[in-house]
Amino acid sequence: MMYDDGYAAYLNGTILTSRYAPSNISWNSPAAGSRSDALCLQAEAFDFPGPSALVDGTNVLAIHVMNATSSNIDCLAGPFLSGSVPNPPDSADRRYFTAPTPGRANANGLEDRGPRITGAAHAPDAPYMTIPLAVTARVAPQTGAVASVTLRYRVMYNAESATPMYDDGAHGDGAAGDGVFGAAIPAGIATPGQMIRYYLSAVDTFANTSRWPLFITAADEQYLGTISLDPSAPTNAPVYHWFVQNTNAAETFAGTRCSLYYDGEFYDNVFVAIKGATSALNNPGTNLFKNPHKWEFTGAHEFRYDAGGDRINDLIVHSMYNDGAYCRDYLSWETFWRAGVPASTSFYVHVRQNGAWHSFGLMIEQVDRGFLRRRGWPDQCALYKAVGSAWLRNLTGLEKHYPDDGDFTDIAAFVHGLTNGTPADRLAFACDHLNIPEIANALAAHRIIQEYDGRHNNMYYYRDFNNRNLWSIFPWDKDQTFGHYWGSSYWYGFYGTNVMLVTGANDLYDQGNGMPSDINPHGLGMSSPYFSVSNKLYDLFFELPGLHQMFLRRLRSLMDEILQPPDTPGGQLFFEGKINELYPLLKHYADTDRARWKWPSRFYWSGPVYLDEGIDQVTNLYLKSRRVHLFHTHSITNGSVIPLEQPARPTLEFGALESAPASGNQDEEYIELRNPNAFAVDISGWRLSNAVSFVFAPGTVIPTGFPLYVSPDFVAFRNRASSPRGGEGRFVVGDYSGHLSSWGETIYLLDRDGVVVAATNYPSSPSDAQRTLRVTEMMYHPTNPPAGSTYAGEDFEFIELMNTGTNALDLNGVAFTDGITFAFTNALFLQPGAAVLLVRNAAAFASLYATNKMFIAGAYDGLLNNAGETITIDDALSGTILSYTYSDAWYPETDGGGHSLEIVNAFAAPV
Numbered sequence: 001m002m003y004d005d006g007y008a009a010y011l012n013g014t015i016l017t018s019r020y021a022p023s024n025i026s027w028n029s030p031a032a033g034s035r036s037d038a039l040c041l042q043a044e045a046f047d048f049p050g051p052s053a054l055v056d057g058t059n060v061l062a063i064h065v066m067n068a069t070s071s072n073i074d075c076l077a078g079p080f081l082s083g084s085v086p087n088p089p090d091s092a093d094r095r096y097f098t099a100p101t102p103g104r105a106n107a108n109g110l111e112d113r114g115p116r117i118t119g120a121a122h123a124p125d126a127p128y129m130t131i132p133l134a135v136t137a138r139v140a141p142q143t144g145a146v147a148s149v150t151l152r153y154r155v156m157y158n159a160e161s162a163t164p165m166y167d168d169g170a171h172g173d174g175a176a177g178d179g180v181f182g183a184a185i186p187a188g189i190a191t192p193g194q195m196i197r198y199y200l201s202a203v204d205t206f207a208n209t210s211r212w213p214l215f216i217t218a219a220d221e222q223y224l225g226t227i228s229l230d231p232s233a234p235t236n237a238p239v240y241h242w243f244v245q246n247t248n249a250a251e252t253f254a255g256t257r258c259s260l261y262y263d264g265e266f267y268d269n270v271f272v273a274i275k276g277a278t279s280a281l282n283n284p285g286t287n288l289f290k291n292p293h294k295w296e297f298t299g300a301h302e303f304r305y306d307a308g309g310d311r312i313n314d315l316i317v318h319s320m321y322n323d324g325a326y327c328r329d330y331l332s333w334e335t336f337w338r339a340g341v342p343a344s345t346s347f348y349v350h351v352r353q354n355g356a357w358h359s360f361g362l363m364i365e366q367v368d369r370g371f372l373r374r375r376g377w378p379d380q381c382a383l384y385k386a387v388g389s390a391w392l393r394n395l396t397g398l399e400k401h402y403p404d405d406g407d408f409t410d411i412a413a414f415v416h417g418l419t420n421g422t423p424a425d426r427l428a429f430a431c432d433h434l435n436i437p438e439i440a441n442a443l444a445a446h447r448i449i450q451e452y453d454g455r456h457n458n459m460y461y462y463r464d465f466n467n468r469n470l471w472s473i474f475p476w477d478k479d480q481t482f483g484h485y486w487g488s489s490y491w492y493g494f495y496g497t498n499v500m501l502v503t504g505a506n507d508l509y510d511q512g513n514g515m516p517s518d519i520n521p522h523g524l525g526m527s528s529p530y531f532s533v534s535n536k537l538y539d540l541f542f543e544l545p546g547l548h549q550m551f552l553r554r555l556r557s558l559m560d561e562i563l564q565p566p567d568t569p570g571g572q573l574f575f576e577g578k579i580n581e582l583y584p585l586l587k588h589y590a591d592t593d594r595a596r597w598k599w600p601s602r603f604y605w606s607g608p609v610y611l612d613e614g615i616d617q618v619t620n621l622y623l624k625s626r627r628v629h630l631f632h633t634h635s636i637t638n639g640s641v642i643p644l645e646q647p648a649r650p651t652l653e654f655g656a657l658e659s660a661p662a663s664g665n666q667d668e669e670y671i672e673l674r675n676p677n678a679f680a681v682d683i684s685g686w687r688l689s690n691a692v693s694f695v696f697a698p699g700t701v702i703p704t705g706f707p708l709y710v711s712p713d714f715v716a717f718r719n720r721a722s723s724p725r726g727g728e729g730r731f732v733v734g735d736y737s738g739h740l741s742s743w744g745e746t747i748y749l750l751d752r753d754g755v756v757v758a759a760t761n762y763p764s765s766p767s768d769a770q771r772t773l774r775v776t777e778m779m780y781h782p783t784n785p786p787a788g789s790t791y792a793g794e795d796f797e798f799i800e801l802m803n804t805g806t807n808a809l810d811l812n813g814v815a816f817t818d819g820i821t822f823a824f825t826n827a828l829f830l831q832p833g834a835a836v837l838l839v840r841n842a843a844a845f846a847s848l849y850a851t852n853k854m855f856i857a858g859a860y861d862g863l864l865n866n867a868g869e870t871i872t873i874d875d876a877l878s879g880t881i882l883s884y885t886y887s888d889a890w891y892p893e894t895d896g897g898g899h900s901l902e903i904v905n906a907f908a909a910p911v
Helices: 277-282 328-337 369-372 408-421 423-433 436-447 535-545 544-563 574-597 611-633 714-718 766-772 842-848
Strands: 003-006 006-011 013-020 061-066 075-080 116-123 133-140 147-155 161-165 179-186 195-204 208-214 224-227 240-241 256-262 265-275 291-296 314-318 346-355 356-367 381-387 397-401 457-464 470-476 485-486 499-500 652-657 672-675 687-690 708-711 731-736 746-750 756-761 774-777 798-803 815-819 837-838 856-859 870-874 880-885
Touching: 013 381, 061 075, 061 842, 116 208, 116 224, 133 147, 147 179, 147 708, 161 179, 179 381, 195 256, 195 328, 224 256, 224 265, 256 457, 256 470, 328 346, 328 436, 328 544, 346 574, 356 574, 408 423, 408 535, 423 535, 423 544, 436 470, 436 535, 436 544, 457 880, 499 611, 535 544, 544 574, 544 611, 574 611, 652 746, 652 756, 708 714, 766 774, 766 880, 774 870, 837 842, 842 856
Parallel strands: 240 346, 708 731, 837 856
Antiparallel strands: 003 075, 006 013, 006 061, 116 133, 133 179, 147 161, 147 195, 195 208, 195 224, 240 256, 256 265, 265 291, 291 314, 314 356, 346 356, 381 397, 381 457, 457 470, 485 499, 652 672, 672 708, 687 746, 746 756, 774 798, 798 837, 815 870, 870 880
């Protein structure tokens, strides 16, 4: 075991061994000493007690790792468990299992293993057709000596060829006899752009065989590989080289197996199929010729989609087939990124199939656990995808992705909270169960891009059930945006006859069109024409005044920052600038892509639209009119609802705050912010500083008459016993870092530019312990004991506390929470001027000091760090009495020289 600084190992709940562990171990016990890095990396051996310690069935080995202090910056637990069978089975009964079968009976194994093949590689990564491909691998004997090694290779889907590999120093294998074998795949066997695949096989002197890759199951990689470089292939965008034998099967939902090469890495036996609801309506391709695709990689070899090394299990490429401008989907993701909406990574890619042009597409990052982890969101969650008619009035149109247990109880409760009770009930539900800033921000961003297909569809509902238990939404599939939507000859039909190009001055649902009046009661283009209903989650932000203000103010902020007013100089417009930036790339690929795939015969199109015309539709038919529509038509100056631009320095005020909750749980403290203005204030990116630290998430808006509460623990605030608390419709955000000190501090509210907008001081109200209890002496590094002593030097540590006040002090509830661990758990009164000692080892202390006149409260857990550390003492209400950091550099004579560290003036005010 390698460890830093201590550990305790348990077998089935019984301690087996421990090192540097306290005598009484609790869940947060520190190690009983600190260890040097050199010692930490030296493994210590411990003999297992033997089979008698095991039980039938499952046995659990648990290791509790401990650091000397909670502020240590490193921690190490390096267990290694090895075992042997004292009476091994007869050799005829031994088997080697190439595929693990946890929880199941062992599968048929191999009696003997063939040679071990490792480190298979080729050079160069991707050769030109005139250069041979050198392949090497290390092959080691297992049962018998290596008899032969063979390289088997094939080009595309042609028959395999074979050539022997040698360890003779003459075949690119390095030194002769070093265990590395080499061979070459001849130059000229593959034309530019073709795939070259290979695998290695080996035989030993007992005729045992092995291969690499293993290819145990049909879903495993069968070959390693690369491509023959094609210098004529465009590389302006990342190039995905896709190889598939049955191209027709690749255009179905049943899918097929294929290979993929990208950025120097080859992936074999990948599953590929088409995806998407529109593809389903058109399958098998009689109407939608160019489909979006999804590639599913094996868990052992996930796809590396960026140079930073991030890998994904599912690769999705959208076709952009229905977008003549080739930029609506991409601009939507750009909008979300700039707005701060958690959204997928997306970029353009050039897909080549079997060495020839296939398509120009858009890579979209799948929303899955990896997506969450990369953004710092907990991946222990519930995740549902809205796949159609998901209006949140019932459970239709929802796929549950995580956990895959078929249990829809949580989202059923979510729907119930959205659809039942009075407006006050629904507001209370929203405040306690929704990530309000995130949802308001996402809804506002969707209005910038005027998405047609996102009310009932194309989103994920996420609930973090191990933390704050709040629901959030993530966007998906944004091709029907920027004035583009799936049209129909009748409103409720699914089979459209053309593309209805909607200008930015048309919100679809304000134009009459014979639609029921209840489709769009809010006048903001948020409903969908499908089924004459609206999404109940979104409706909260239009029906409840406080939430409505949040949505409208955040919408106006994004209008100013991203869409920009109609009179903005053309050279300063974000969207037009981004389109101009993209145009050379789009022009390079889009015309070729359109020539390859033509146009859909039924969906989206009223006629051929080439790239330049498509971009003109986005910039002139949509963006120009959208600016007028939002900045003027729906402005409050025109009798509508969108507010004016927020002043540069709006006034905000601190309201109530509670620094010492009556419950004694410091996580129940809070800070209130109030908006005295007649308009809502967007504080996205603003922050609290000094006493506590917190940055307000994008979409955080303080409405008029609707204060904001900031908490160190959202759950603790919601569970407060007294008002303000959950169930009251309180808008709460968090969690901020730190706690409000009982000594009184200043809290600053700063805007995004770092300018102080508001500040408040709260009075000092320290407890008796905070006012009068002081550490007056500590022996953090005693001198080594004399030879023959049964104690270690650390056993003589102690720390002294003194009551500097004029009244007796009750120490009940006082606790050391950092550095060492000790709590006064009974009523213990310390008289004025009196001192109490805490020791590391009571017997050791008594062997060195006369204790008959000393007041010793007990022994603490942990050790005082010889180099110095932070010591924290809290009172009974979890308020900090003292938190200080000492150093062995202060007085070297206290660092093992036999001297203690004493306070200069116990009566001075703490700083």
